[in-house]
Amino acid sequence: xxxxxKGRYAVRAMLDLTTHxxxxxxxxxxxxxxxxxxxxxxxQLFRKLRNGQSVKSVRGPGGGYVLARSMDQITIKDILDCVxxxxxxxxxxxxxxxxxxxxxxxxxxxxxxxxxxxxxREYLSTTSLGDLMRKAKDIEIEAKTxxxxxxxxxxxxxxxxxxxxxxxxxxxxxxxxxx
Numbered sequence: 001x002x003x004x005x006k007g008r009y010a011v012r013a014m015l016d017l018t019t020h021x022x023x024x025x026x027x028x029x030x031x032x033x034x035x036x037x038x039x040x041x042x043x044q045l046f047r048k049l050r051n052g053q054s055v056k057s058v059r060g061p062g063g064g065y066v067l068a069r070s071m072d073q074i075t076i077k078d079i080l081d082c083v084x085x086x087x088x089x090x091x092x093x094x095x096x097x098x099x100x101x102x103x104x105x106x107x108x109x110x111x112x113x114x115x116x117x118x119x120x121r122e123y124l125s126t127t128s129l130g131d132l133m134r135k136a137k138d139i140e141i142e143a144k145t146x147x148x149x150x151x152x153x154x155x156x157x158x159x160x161x162x163x164x165x166x167x168x169x170x171x172x173x174x175x176x177x178x179x
Contacts, residue, residue: 003080003085003087004085006045006083006084006085007079007080007083007085009035009037009041009042009045010045010048010049010079010080010082010083010085011076011079011080012035012037013031013035013037013042013045013046014049014054014055014067014074014079014129015129015132015133015136016031016034016035017031017055017065017066017067018067018071018129018133019133019136020034021066021067023066024062024064024066025058025062025063025064025065025066026064026065026066027063027064027065028042028043028046028064028065030064045083046065048082048083048084049079049082049083050065050068051082052078052081052082052083053068053069054067054068054069054074054078054079054082055067055068056068067129070130071128071129071130071133072128072129072130072131073128074128074129075124075125075126075127075128075129076124076127076128076129076132077121077124077125080124087117087120087121087124088117089113089116089117089120090110090113090114090116090117
């Protein structure tokens with residue numbers, strides 16, 4: 001599988017839309033500036049995302065794009081499928097090679113890569129925008145905790161006591177989201 005910039009940019013743009021929407025339309029110009037992605041390229045991607053029913057467009061003043069479904073109902077696989085990203089690692093094992101190769105090794109490798117494709121599709125199908133957004137919040141909490149810990153190491157004794165009280169209220173995430 002080779003994920004192209006089309007797929008990576010589509011996922012980034014959808015995460016940006018999810019982060020900055022709050023139920024209101026987000027203009028592509030804003031996403032373009034924040035993510036440093038060409039506006040023209042985003043227009044092409046969002047046309048495909050709209051046709052794939054992942055986003056809705058809102059016309060008029062204050063218009064832009066909003067998610068067509070809840071962030072928990074839009075999977076990464078949905079996004080990649082909308083923009084035409086091929087995630088099949090066995091896509092090249094077809095045609096004349098398959099017709100002429102009848103060795104055990106060919107069939108073993110073909111089956112292996114077909115199974116890998118199934119696992120990848122399952123993985124991408126079980127990760128939603130909502131999962132990634134929750135993961136982002138966990139990362140922000142970890143960063144704040146690390147920042148507070150760094151401050152404790154250089155803080156005077158009086159500040160250490162008050163900072164320790166603050167950090168104990170913030171728990172590190174117990175596990176990872178299965179992405």
